[in-house]
Amino acid sequence: MTRLSPTRRLQAAAVAAAAIAAGTLVAAAPAAQAARPGAHCTTPKLAAGWYGDNQARLQQLIDRYGSCNPYRPGREKPVAVFDWDNTVVKNDVGDATMFWLLRNGKIRQPAGGDWTTTSRYLTPAAAQALATACGPLARPGAPLPTGTPAGAPCADELNAVYGTAATRTGAAAFAGWDHRTIEPAYAWLPQLTQGWTASEVRGFAAAARTENLAAPVGTKQQVGTTTATGWVRYYDQQRDLVKGLQKAGFDVWISSASPQPVVEVWAQGVGVKADHVIGIRNTTRNGKLTAHLQGCGSVKDGADTMITYIDGKRCWINKAVFGVRGPAAEKVQPASRRQVFAAGDSDTDISFLRDATALRLVVNRNKNELMCRAYDNSDGKWIVNPMFIEPKKQKTSPYPCSTTGYTDHDGTAGPVRRGDTSVIPDQTDSVFQN
Template sequence: MRNRNVLALTLASAAALVAGPVTLPAAAATAAPAPHPGAHCPQLSKKLSWYGDNRARLQRVIDERGTCSNPHLGHGTKRPVAAFDWDNTITKNDVTDATISWALRHDKILRPKSWKSSSKWMTAAGHRALTKACGTKVAVGKPLPTSTNGACADEILQIREDGTTMSGAAAFEGTWNHRRTVPQYAWVPQLFAGRTVKQLESYAKKARTEALAAPIGTTRTIGSHTVPGYVRYYDQQRDLIRTLKKAGFDVYIVSAGSEPVAEVWSRSVGIDRAHTVAIRSVLDGKGRITTWNQGCGGVGVNKGDVIPYIDGKRCFVNQEIYRVKGKKAWDKQRWSKRIAIGGGDADTDVTFVGDATGAHLVLNRNKGEFMCRAYDNADGRWVVNPMFIEPLPQKSGTYPCSTSAYNAPDGGRTPVLRGDGSVVPDQVDSVHGEVY
């Protein structure tokens, strides 16, 4: 069980280590699966709509892998594991963005000594834009008046969303592994540097209350940006997690968001702190968040070089769940050290979800690399479902799997390859939010 106190490293030690909802139509009628061992296991609710035979396919994995069907599991043998992304997988809309939105509207971002120091990849243009918009009148370490200074809020949101300034200049530059991190994701917990974990959790709780109370479809205007103003837990995902836990699975959340924020939300689906993995900030000697975070796969404390992002999610699954140490955590593990069920919605989830041995659950948000893998369905275990609230319509054209859907480590876009090296052909978007 992970202890939050492990985060309380000093900056000095960190430096040393571095050297009205739109609902889905009822699922299409399908033949009942043949009887199989484990049919007495906890069952997914038949009152909640899934696409096609997705409920039955997930139920089959639960029945086959759960401790409910194998009494030897859980008694000296490690229990089966299910792991899910959070934002737009368990909830509709992004809970980290909801927290940023609330923080900006309530003046909770502290002015850094230098915006350049807030990220190791911050450009001079990004530094200048933030300094100009947010000003220098507020003392270092004091709250910026982002509730009334729309220009400051605009620059922060624009950099968070697109990695560019309001004028279109690049906010980040340099070299990073594009399958292990993305600067604007790493920048989110860095924005809260100087705050304590308890403070950030309190912002997340208030944002959660506000977002859950807002009607579906609500938006908010911050500066010149229009952002989602509501969040909902997906009932189907709540039911899936509840059923998995009853069936004897260990269920984890693996998110590219800030860990204190993810923990606030995950508690309500019965997932505790020890089973919630996200960007884990290093704390200073006074318990305040710093711009450093804990690493993975042989990479120590760092400034965002490694976060739970694409291949980074596999690394954190292997390290935090299966205790694989060092560089081996980057590798695909043997069958017994891989999750049974994985779920996600975006390219950031493609590697760890693809590692699942029983089912790869995909909520379709038209993300290229992920949907190429899902529709290619190389092992027959990919389960594609439209979003349960406000699902997207069919993507026009095809996914460019054969040319440019893969996110290369150097930032380039290349063909998606199967395990045997063959190229995945372009795929049509066939599971979407229109009538089916």
């Protein structure tokens, strides 16, 4: 303990007395106050395994915004938001669930055998292809036997529409959507869970989770007559980061374009509870999920035009985390009502990443708009890390930031622009592992 000289003690006492007289210092704080929670807390330290100085930058975030620095009774917790698929885990838990549903025959024949009731964006060509492959297999409302040899063509058609946004013959499966608020193929998975309860879907997701975590890295599984990825892993570094942020007093959320019940199951593995998960949310009828989706901002329930995707993620975070209602939820909020930290891996995450006020972590999967903004790093708040498992090699050509890196609402490509509308020049991929 540092000791003051008698002279310094007298000087300090005089300064304190003057401050008390001026009303700027409270005299003789009670012993109970001195022992308040957080007064002598220990800031969590992150484990190793990060690229470059990323661990140090993340630790600085925790040190600056954590509950130990400084302790302020009653203050709002700083918010951190993570994307899920390929950000916190390797591979896609929505895909893992879809493949499980197909292998186990859990997708229902739509009402009247009309597949357009499953998505407002489904094209006539896709609806006809699905009706041809699946129509004879089950009555309306009954599960399709997609895990049997007889149901394999139906499984293949469903998997093609979901995975490639096209039929097996190559016809476009979806049309007419806003490319900044929804991805119809992503939305189609929760829509295909119609007729089940949320609890039942959580059970399906839990079964898929058990299989995919037990399967060796690189496993392929049979789905219909084709093969698909059959494994998922949590990233140790991200699990440690989530745990560290929580211990430091951050309010940690997950925002994902996978179905709500599915992400709820997986998020438990990093200590995030269901009430802090924002996935694609179905509407319900009589306790069962429908093929319609909950809305956000100016979008009403059942309109099926906005999910947790690009600008839709911003809206849903503003609504679920910060309590913003109505059209205002679609707008960028004041800094005091935004997350201080965000993490993502794809162009689907760009809006909520840009909203983060202190630090933005990007897992490099070579996505054009995201990497253009991250490498441009115009405000110094972006950090890039290679994928923690099977990282991608360096992209050989520059990112086309100045020409086609941005996808507009109608799907047209254009240059990526900064907040001041200036165009970001093409960027070289510089964070990778050989």
